[in-house]
Amino acid sequence: MATVSLQEPGLVVGLFLGAPLLLFLYILYYAISLHTTSVEGVRVPRGNFWLLPLLGESISALTVPPKQFIDRQTRKYGAMFTTHIGGDPMIMTTDVDLTRWVYQQTNRLFSVLSPKATYELLGHESIFYAKGDHHLRLRKVFAGYLSTQKLVPFTPRIDKMAASIMESWKRKERVIVFDEAKMYAIHLALAQLISIDTQEYPCMDHIFAHVPGENRLEKLVYLHYDIESGMMSVPLNIPGTAYHKANKAKILFRKALKVIINERRTGDVKCNDLLEGLLSPLEDGTLLDDEQVMDNVITGVGAAEVTTTTALVWMVKWIQENPELHRELQNEMDAIKKTKANGEELTYDDIKKMNLTLWTMYETLRLRKVTGFFIARTADQDVRYKDVVIPKNWVVAMTHGYHLDPNYYPEPEKFNPYRFQTMPPAHTFTPFGASVRLCPGKEMAKIEILTFMYHMLTSFSWEPAEPEGETIWHLFPHPRNKLPIKVTPRT
Numbered sequence: 310m311a312t313v314s315l316q317e318p319g320l321v322v323g324l325f326l327g328a329p330l331l332l333f334l335y336i337l338y339y340a341i342s343l344h345t346t347s348v349e350g351v352r353v354p355r356g357n358f359w360l361l362p363l364l365g366e367s368i369s370a371l372t373v374p375p376k377q378f379i380d381r382q383t384r385k386y387g388a389m390f391t392t393h394i395g396g397d398p399m400i401m402t403t404d405v406d407l408t409r410w411v412y413q414q415t416n417r418l419f420s421v422l423s424p425k426a427t428y429e430l431l432g433h434e435s436i437f438y439a440k441g442d443h444h445l446r447l448r449k450v451f452a453g454y455l456s457t458q459k460l461v462p463f464t465p466r467i468d469k470m471a472a473s474i475m476e477s478w479k480r481k482e483r484v485i486v487f488d489e490a491k492m493y494a495i496h497l498a499l500a501q502l503i504s505i506d507t508q509e510y511p512c513m514d515h516i517f518a519h520v521p522g523e524n525r526l527e528k529l530v531y532l533h534y535d536i537e538s539g540m541m542s543v544p545l546n547i548p549g550t551a552y553h554k555a556n557k558a559k560i561l562f563r564k565a566l567k568v569i570i571n572e573r574r575t576g577d578v579k580c581n582d583l584l585e586g587l588l589s590p591l592e593d594g595t596l597l598d599d600e601q602v603m604d605n606v607i608t609g610v611g612a613a614e615v616t617t618t619t620a621l622v623w624m625v626k627w628i629q630e631n632p633e634l635h636r637e638l639q640n641e642m643d644a645i646k647k648t649k650a651n652g653e654e655l656t657y658d659d660i661k662k663m664n665l666t667l668w669t670m671y672e673t674l675r676l677r678k679v680t681g682f683f684i685a686r687t688a689d690q691d692v693r694y695k696d697v698v699i700p701k702n703w704v705v706a707m708t709h710g711y712h713l714d715p716n717y718y719p720e721p722e723k724f725n726p727y728r729f730q731t732m733p734p735a736h737t738f739t740p741f742g743a744s745v746r747l748c749p750g751k752e753m754a755k756i757e758i759l760t761f762m763y764h765m766l767t768s769f770s771w772e773p774a775e776p777e778g779e780t781i782w783h784l785f786p787h788p789r790n791k792l793p794i795k796v797t798p799r800t
């Protein structure tokens with residue numbers, strides 16, 4: 310048998326010269342194939358288009374805060390630039406018009422894109438990935454069960470939850486806002502979506518006997534944390550990885566959901582929750598199977614929880630940094646409290662009176678994108694936009710830069726809730742997305758956030774418990790120290 314020895318000088322020289330040549334040819338082929346589209350004579354947007362296919366600009370984009378990277382590239386190339394992050398060629402944009410157009414063309418020219426791990430953990434039948442008429446029918450269920458009409462009777466349960474959290478703060482001096490907001494948001498999601506707070510599901514308890522937590526609710530919360538932690542991870546299902554842990558939690562969470570679904574399908578329990586809607590025939594008379602129902606419950610809980618938590622954390626932080634605003638918000642809430650008897654619940658009509666608090670929520674959502682680094686779509690075909698082309702399979706990443714356009718937001722970096730006294734044009738302010746993918750939970754988010762702030766502002770004064778820490782941008786942006794505060798009950 311012929312053997313090859315590296316001691317042969319010709320082979321060493323061949324390898325030495327051949328390997329870089331092959332790499333160069335591969336990169337050249339890759340670069341040409343990326344720029345080749347069916348739209349003649351139109352270019353892709355400008356940008357620092359690093360040629361290395363896998364690495365691209367990942368290092369320079371992911372090692373600085375996203376805003377810094379986006380600002381730098383926007384200064385160089387404009388509000389629409391090409392880059393290459395995490396293995397995907399993409400067009401990143403801060404442009405108001407392009408963002409509006411991509412939202413409008415979603416489900417026609419573009420599809421929703423999320424990381425592979427998120428796709429696997431939420432499930433392929435999630436509303437996020439549904440298309441065409443099926444997506445619209447699912448939307449109707451979500452929108453119907455999260456409508457103002459359904460939420461008005463739910464408001465006292467939200468109020469009760471916020472009040473009980475604040476009651477527990479009276480026994481603490483120091484509170485970690487991130488943890489408290491998370492617990493609040495996830496409890497409410499499980500209550501509104503599957504009535505976990507009002508129904509007994511005894512046959513579920515053996516499933517997660519070994520999961521930490523005092524009660525069923527806490528165990529579900531614990532499992533959900535694990536699922537969420539895997540969503541942006543590398544999808545490697547081997548022990549020790551976040552993705553593996555998330556998958557184990559997902560199996561248990563789904564087993565528990567299956568019990569609830571069986572009880573609902575076979576029993577005569579009727580609840581006024583999203584699950585009820587998902588188990589009823591859709592508009593065209595079809596019924597979702599158990600897998601489809603579970604994927605959408607998990608999606609709903611995830612969509613409701615991380616966003617609301619992130620919004621609350623930044624809102625509390627920015628209120629504490631603006632003492633005058635803090636005082637005015639207290640005045641607004643105190644005036645509402647004065648109209649209530651001791652222990653009387655907050656109503657939806659009270660919430661409608663919280664104008665300044667609502668503007669503060671809007672300003673928070675303008676300045677902090679609580680749905681992650683960007684919202685992404687992929688082009689389903691070569692798509693022409695003005696004088697550029699977005700090639701098929703490329704990603705369009707809509708960053709929150711368009712919320713900072715000085716044409717619509719003078720001094721855009723300044724935290725100024727009063728700017729919302731006059732609402733900006735709708736397409737320049739889209740924290741809840743737009744068009745066919747507009748968030749169906751936006752009213753629920755509003756009620757939850759304003760109710761939490763009502764109780765916090767009327768019950769406590771607070772100040773930072775630690776000097777300002779750095780921000781973690783990975784997943785959903787939050788202060789690394791999770792925002793510890795010192796609370797003092799108000800008399």
Ligand code: HEM
Pocket residue numbers: 421436437448451455608609610612613614616617620674679680684685739740741742743745746747748749750751753754
């Ligand atoms: C501050 C809180 C929230 C923010 C900022 C927010 C933001 C968003 C955004 C931007 C989208 C569109 C994503 C895209 O275009 O790809 C979205 C979709 C969605 N949100 Fe929210 N959301 C919040 C709270 C909630 C809540 C409380 C729920 C309740 C279940 C919810 C359920 C959903 C669902 C189901 C979708 C998918 C809609 C579809 O694909 O048709 N969200 N949300």
